[in-house]
Amino acid sequence: MSAPEPGPFAAPWEAQVFALVVSLQESGLFTWAEWADTLGAAIRPPDGPEAPANYGRWLAALEAILARRGVAGTDAVEVRSRAFLRAAEATPHGQPIVLGNDPLRGG
Protein backbone atom coordinates (compact mmCIF):
# COMPACT_ATOMS: atom_id res chain seq x y z
CA MET A 1 0.00 0.00 0.00
CA SER A 2 2.92 2.35 0.56
CA ALA A 3 5.31 1.26 -2.18
CA PRO A 4 7.31 4.15 -3.63
CA GLU A 5 5.87 5.56 -6.79
CA PRO A 6 7.92 6.60 -9.79
CA GLY A 7 6.33 9.96 -10.52
CA PRO A 8 3.11 11.87 -10.27
CA PHE A 9 1.84 10.80 -13.68
CA ALA A 10 1.61 7.27 -15.05
CA ALA A 11 1.21 8.48 -18.65
CA PRO A 12 1.53 11.74 -20.58
CA TRP A 13 -2.23 12.06 -20.97
CA GLU A 14 -2.64 12.12 -17.18
CA ALA A 15 -0.27 15.06 -17.00
CA GLN A 16 -2.19 16.80 -19.79
CA VAL A 17 -5.51 16.40 -17.97
CA PHE A 18 -3.97 17.71 -14.77
CA ALA A 19 -2.48 20.74 -16.55
CA LEU A 20 -5.77 21.53 -18.29
CA VAL A 21 -7.67 21.51 -15.01
CA VAL A 22 -5.12 23.65 -13.16
CA SER A 23 -4.85 26.09 -16.04
CA LEU A 24 -8.62 26.51 -16.37
CA GLN A 25 -9.03 26.95 -12.62
CA GLU A 26 -6.36 29.64 -12.62
CA SER A 27 -8.04 31.48 -15.46
CA GLY A 28 -11.20 31.50 -13.34
CA LEU A 29 -13.41 29.11 -15.30
CA PHE A 30 -14.22 27.30 -12.04
CA THR A 31 -13.20 27.33 -8.38
CA TRP A 32 -11.45 24.50 -6.57
CA ALA A 33 -14.63 23.98 -4.56
CA GLU A 34 -16.65 23.48 -7.75
CA TRP A 35 -13.93 21.20 -9.06
CA ALA A 36 -13.95 19.04 -5.91
CA ASP A 37 -17.75 18.76 -6.03
CA THR A 38 -17.69 17.76 -9.70
CA LEU A 39 -14.88 15.25 -9.18
CA GLY A 40 -16.66 13.92 -6.11
CA ALA A 41 -19.74 13.30 -8.25
CA ALA A 42 -17.67 11.75 -11.05
CA ILE A 43 -16.25 9.09 -8.72
CA ARG A 44 -19.69 8.18 -7.33
CA PRO A 45 -21.71 6.73 -10.19
CA PRO A 46 -25.38 6.21 -9.30
CA ASP A 47 -25.24 2.60 -10.50
CA GLY A 48 -21.93 1.39 -9.14
CA PRO A 49 -19.37 1.45 -6.35
CA GLU A 50 -17.17 4.45 -5.58
CA ALA A 51 -14.24 4.77 -7.94
CA PRO A 52 -10.69 5.95 -7.37
CA ALA A 53 -10.21 9.68 -7.97
CA ASN A 54 -7.76 8.93 -10.78
CA TYR A 55 -7.04 10.95 -13.89
CA GLY A 56 -9.66 9.09 -15.90
CA ARG A 57 -12.22 10.48 -13.44
CA TRP A 58 -10.54 13.88 -13.68
CA LEU A 59 -11.16 13.76 -17.40
CA ALA A 60 -14.83 12.88 -16.86
CA ALA A 61 -15.21 15.72 -14.35
CA LEU A 62 -13.50 18.18 -16.68
CA GLU A 63 -15.78 17.17 -19.56
CA ALA A 64 -18.79 17.62 -17.29
CA ILE A 65 -17.77 21.14 -16.31
CA LEU A 66 -16.93 22.16 -19.88
CA ALA A 67 -20.28 20.86 -21.15
CA ARG A 68 -22.15 22.57 -18.30
CA ARG A 69 -20.45 25.88 -19.09
CA GLY A 70 -21.05 25.54 -22.83
CA VAL A 71 -17.31 25.66 -23.46
CA ALA A 72 -17.06 22.28 -25.18
CA GLY A 73 -20.12 20.11 -25.67
CA THR A 74 -19.99 16.33 -25.61
CA ASP A 75 -20.67 16.14 -29.35
CA ALA A 76 -17.81 18.48 -30.23
CA VAL A 77 -15.42 16.48 -28.05
CA GLU A 78 -16.60 13.24 -29.62
CA VAL A 79 -16.16 14.56 -33.18
CA ARG A 80 -12.70 15.88 -32.40
CA SER A 81 -11.68 12.62 -30.68
CA ARG A 82 -12.63 10.62 -33.75
CA ALA A 83 -10.62 13.02 -35.90
CA PHE A 84 -7.56 12.39 -33.69
CA LEU A 85 -8.04 8.62 -33.92
CA ARG A 86 -8.19 8.81 -37.72
CA ALA A 87 -5.18 11.13 -37.75
CA ALA A 88 -3.22 8.70 -35.60
CA GLU A 89 -3.95 5.85 -37.93
CA ALA A 90 -2.70 7.92 -40.86
CA THR A 91 0.48 9.02 -39.08
CA PRO A 92 3.60 6.88 -39.53
CA HIS A 93 5.23 5.62 -36.34
CA GLY A 94 7.50 8.09 -34.65
CA GLN A 95 5.95 11.19 -36.18
CA PRO A 96 3.79 13.61 -34.25
CA ILE A 97 0.07 12.98 -34.48
CA VAL A 98 -1.52 16.18 -35.68
CA LEU A 99 -5.08 16.87 -36.78
CA GLY A 100 -3.87 17.78 -40.26
CA ASN A 101 -3.18 14.08 -40.80
CA ASP A 102 -6.89 13.24 -40.50
CA PRO A 103 -7.81 12.04 -43.99
CA LEU A 104 -11.39 13.27 -43.53
CA ARG A 105 -10.33 16.74 -42.48
CA GLY A 106 -12.28 19.30 -44.47
CA GLY A 107 -11.09 22.69 -45.65
Next chain:
Amino acid sequence: MAQDHSHDHDHPHGSELSPIEARVRALESLLVEKGYVEPAALDALVEMYETKVGPHNGARVVARAWTDPDFRARLLADATPAIAELGIGGRGGEHMIVVENTPDTHNLVVCTLCSCYPWPVLGLPPVWYKAPPYRARAVIDPRGVLAEFGVTLPETTRITVWDSTAETRFMVLPMRPAGSKGLDEAQLAGLVTRDAMIGTGLAHSPAGEARP
Protein backbone atom coordinates in the same frame (compact mmCIF):
# COMPACT_ATOMS: atom_id res chain seq x y z
CA MET B 1 10.55 -1.40 -29.61
CA ALA B 2 9.83 -2.30 -33.22
CA GLN B 3 10.70 -5.97 -32.66
CA ASP B 4 7.68 -6.31 -30.40
CA HIS B 5 5.27 -6.11 -33.28
CA SER B 6 3.74 -9.48 -34.00
CA HIS B 7 1.59 -8.55 -36.98
CA ASP B 8 2.91 -8.61 -40.52
CA HIS B 9 4.86 -5.67 -41.83
CA ASP B 10 3.85 -5.89 -45.48
CA HIS B 11 1.69 -2.78 -45.32
CA PRO B 12 2.40 0.58 -43.76
CA HIS B 13 0.63 1.14 -40.48
CA GLY B 14 -0.14 4.14 -38.38
CA SER B 15 0.43 5.32 -34.85
CA GLU B 16 -1.40 4.12 -31.80
CA LEU B 17 -3.69 6.41 -29.88
CA SER B 18 -5.93 5.00 -27.19
CA PRO B 19 -9.50 6.33 -26.93
CA ILE B 20 -8.66 8.18 -23.72
CA GLU B 21 -5.54 9.75 -25.27
CA ALA B 22 -7.64 10.87 -28.23
CA ARG B 23 -10.19 12.39 -25.89
CA VAL B 24 -7.61 14.36 -23.96
CA ARG B 25 -6.08 15.62 -27.19
CA ALA B 26 -9.53 16.57 -28.43
CA LEU B 27 -10.27 18.58 -25.28
CA GLU B 28 -6.89 20.27 -25.36
CA SER B 29 -7.12 21.23 -29.03
CA LEU B 30 -10.65 22.61 -28.59
CA LEU B 31 -9.60 24.63 -25.55
CA VAL B 32 -6.51 25.98 -27.30
CA GLU B 33 -8.59 26.96 -30.34
CA LYS B 34 -11.06 28.82 -28.16
CA GLY B 35 -8.28 30.58 -26.30
CA TYR B 36 -8.95 29.04 -22.89
CA VAL B 37 -5.50 27.52 -22.48
CA GLU B 38 -1.98 28.06 -23.82
CA PRO B 39 0.09 25.03 -24.83
CA ALA B 40 3.28 26.54 -23.42
CA ALA B 41 1.59 27.17 -20.06
CA LEU B 42 0.37 23.56 -19.96
CA ASP B 43 3.88 22.27 -20.64
CA ALA B 44 5.30 24.50 -17.91
CA LEU B 45 2.73 23.20 -15.41
CA VAL B 46 3.55 19.58 -16.19
CA GLU B 47 7.26 20.19 -15.91
CA MET B 48 6.81 21.96 -12.59
CA TYR B 49 4.85 19.10 -11.04
CA GLU B 50 7.14 16.45 -12.49
CA THR B 51 10.36 18.05 -11.34
CA LYS B 52 9.96 20.82 -8.76
CA VAL B 53 6.92 20.32 -6.55
CA GLY B 54 7.03 17.36 -4.19
CA PRO B 55 7.40 16.11 -0.63
CA HIS B 56 10.93 17.54 -0.41
CA ASN B 57 9.18 20.91 0.00
CA GLY B 58 7.17 19.71 2.97
CA ALA B 59 10.28 18.08 4.43
CA ARG B 60 11.98 21.49 4.48
CA VAL B 61 9.00 22.93 6.34
CA VAL B 62 9.12 20.14 8.92
CA ALA B 63 12.89 20.43 9.43
CA ARG B 64 12.57 24.17 9.96
CA ALA B 65 9.79 23.62 12.50
CA TRP B 66 11.96 21.11 14.36
CA THR B 67 14.87 23.53 14.61
CA ASP B 68 13.16 26.92 14.97
CA PRO B 69 10.54 27.16 17.76
CA ASP B 70 9.31 30.56 16.57
CA PHE B 71 8.75 29.23 13.08
CA ARG B 72 7.00 26.19 14.52
CA ALA B 73 4.64 28.46 16.46
CA ARG B 74 3.86 30.52 13.35
CA LEU B 75 3.36 27.34 11.33
CA LEU B 76 0.84 25.89 13.76
CA ALA B 77 -0.95 29.22 14.18
CA ASP B 78 -1.29 30.05 10.48
CA ALA B 79 0.42 27.60 8.13
CA THR B 80 0.03 29.26 4.74
CA PRO B 81 2.12 32.41 5.42
CA ALA B 82 4.65 30.46 7.49
CA ILE B 83 5.21 28.04 4.62
CA ALA B 84 5.47 30.99 2.23
CA GLU B 85 8.45 32.21 4.28
CA LEU B 86 10.35 29.30 2.74
CA GLY B 87 9.28 30.32 -0.74
CA ILE B 88 6.69 27.53 -0.92
CA GLY B 89 3.10 28.20 -1.90
CA GLY B 90 0.69 28.58 -4.74
CA ARG B 91 -2.09 26.55 -6.21
CA GLY B 92 -3.76 23.97 -4.06
CA GLY B 93 -2.24 25.50 -0.96
CA GLU B 94 -4.30 28.63 -0.52
CA HIS B 95 -5.35 27.62 2.96
CA MET B 96 -3.20 25.03 4.66
CA ILE B 97 -3.40 23.81 8.22
CA VAL B 98 -0.53 21.98 9.88
CA VAL B 99 -1.41 19.59 12.69
CA GLU B 100 1.25 18.46 15.11
CA ASN B 101 1.90 14.90 16.25
CA THR B 102 2.69 14.48 19.93
CA PRO B 103 3.12 11.42 22.15
CA ASP B 104 -0.59 11.77 22.97
CA THR B 105 -2.03 12.51 19.54
CA HIS B 106 -1.29 11.15 16.09
CA ASN B 107 -2.84 12.93 13.11
CA LEU B 108 -3.97 11.31 9.87
CA VAL B 109 -5.07 13.18 6.74
CA VAL B 110 -7.61 11.99 4.19
CA CYS B 111 -9.94 13.49 1.61
CA THR B 112 -13.20 11.60 1.89
CA LEU B 113 -14.79 13.50 -1.01
CA CYS B 114 -12.13 12.98 -3.68
CA SER B 115 -8.39 13.65 -3.46
CA CYS B 116 -7.80 17.14 -2.00
CA TYR B 117 -4.14 17.36 -0.99
CA PRO B 118 -1.65 20.13 -0.11
CA TRP B 119 0.16 20.22 -3.48
CA PRO B 120 2.74 22.92 -2.68
CA VAL B 121 4.24 20.92 0.18
CA LEU B 122 3.57 17.32 -0.88
CA GLY B 123 3.22 17.36 -4.67
CA LEU B 124 0.43 15.26 -6.16
CA PRO B 125 -1.15 12.51 -4.08
CA PRO B 126 -0.11 8.88 -4.31
CA VAL B 127 -2.52 6.42 -5.92
CA TRP B 128 -3.64 4.88 -2.61
CA TYR B 129 -4.64 8.30 -1.25
CA LYS B 130 -7.15 8.65 -4.10
CA ALA B 131 -8.56 5.12 -3.78
CA PRO B 132 -11.89 4.28 -2.13
CA PRO B 133 -10.45 1.92 0.53
CA TYR B 134 -8.24 4.62 2.03
CA ARG B 135 -10.90 7.31 1.71
CA ALA B 136 -13.38 5.15 3.59
CA ARG B 137 -11.21 3.30 6.07
CA ALA B 138 -9.08 6.18 7.28
CA VAL B 139 -12.16 7.49 9.03
CA ILE B 140 -13.70 4.22 10.22
CA ASP B 141 -10.57 2.33 11.18
CA PRO B 142 -7.52 4.62 11.31
CA ARG B 143 -5.57 2.24 13.52
CA GLY B 144 -6.11 -0.59 11.05
CA VAL B 145 -4.99 1.62 8.17
CA LEU B 146 -1.86 2.62 10.08
CA ALA B 147 -1.09 -1.03 10.75
CA GLU B 148 -1.18 -1.70 7.01
CA PHE B 149 1.42 1.01 6.59
CA GLY B 150 3.53 -0.66 9.26
CA VAL B 151 2.80 1.94 11.91
CA THR B 152 1.80 0.71 15.35
CA LEU B 153 1.10 3.33 17.97
CA PRO B 154 0.66 2.89 21.70
CA GLU B 155 -2.97 2.27 22.69
CA THR B 156 -2.80 5.49 24.70
CA THR B 157 -2.08 7.58 21.60
CA ARG B 158 -5.25 9.14 20.27
CA ILE B 159 -5.65 9.24 16.48
CA THR B 160 -7.28 12.32 14.98
CA VAL B 161 -8.41 12.15 11.35
CA TRP B 162 -8.53 15.36 9.30
CA ASP B 163 -10.68 15.60 6.18
CA SER B 164 -9.04 17.81 3.57
CA THR B 165 -11.29 19.81 1.28
CA ALA B 166 -10.79 22.08 -1.70
CA GLU B 167 -10.53 25.03 0.67
CA THR B 168 -8.65 23.56 3.61
CA ARG B 169 -5.78 21.16 3.16
CA PHE B 170 -3.98 19.50 6.02
CA MET B 171 -0.38 18.50 6.52
CA VAL B 172 1.02 16.59 9.50
CA LEU B 173 4.03 17.83 11.44
CA PRO B 174 5.57 14.52 12.52
CA MET B 175 7.44 14.09 15.78
CA ARG B 176 11.17 14.68 15.60
CA PRO B 177 12.82 11.26 15.89
CA ALA B 178 15.01 10.34 18.82
CA GLY B 179 18.74 10.51 18.16
CA SER B 180 18.48 13.40 15.70
CA LYS B 181 19.88 16.03 18.03
CA GLY B 182 23.11 16.93 16.24
CA LEU B 183 21.67 17.03 12.73
CA ASP B 184 21.37 20.20 10.69
CA GLU B 185 18.22 21.25 8.86
CA ALA B 186 19.11 19.56 5.57
CA GLN B 187 19.92 16.29 7.32
CA LEU B 188 16.69 16.48 9.28
CA ALA B 189 14.70 17.07 6.09
CA GLY B 190 16.14 13.81 4.80
CA LEU B 191 14.34 11.96 7.60
CA VAL B 192 10.91 13.27 6.63
CA THR B 193 8.88 11.11 4.26
CA ARG B 194 5.76 11.92 2.32
CA ASP B 195 3.80 9.40 4.38
CA ALA B 196 5.00 11.01 7.62
CA MET B 197 3.39 14.26 6.46
CA ILE B 198 0.12 12.50 5.55
CA GLY B 199 0.19 10.66 8.85
CA THR B 200 0.47 7.16 7.41
CA GLY B 201 4.12 7.03 8.41
CA LEU B 202 6.60 8.34 10.95
CA ALA B 203 9.80 10.26 10.38
CA HIS B 204 12.84 8.02 9.99
CA SER B 205 15.25 7.79 12.84
CA PRO B 206 18.80 8.75 11.83
CA ALA B 207 20.38 5.39 12.58
CA GLY B 208 17.32 3.35 11.75
CA GLU B 209 16.51 1.60 8.55
CA ALA B 210 14.68 3.54 5.90
CA ARG B 211 11.01 2.76 5.92
CA PRO B 212 8.50 3.92 3.35
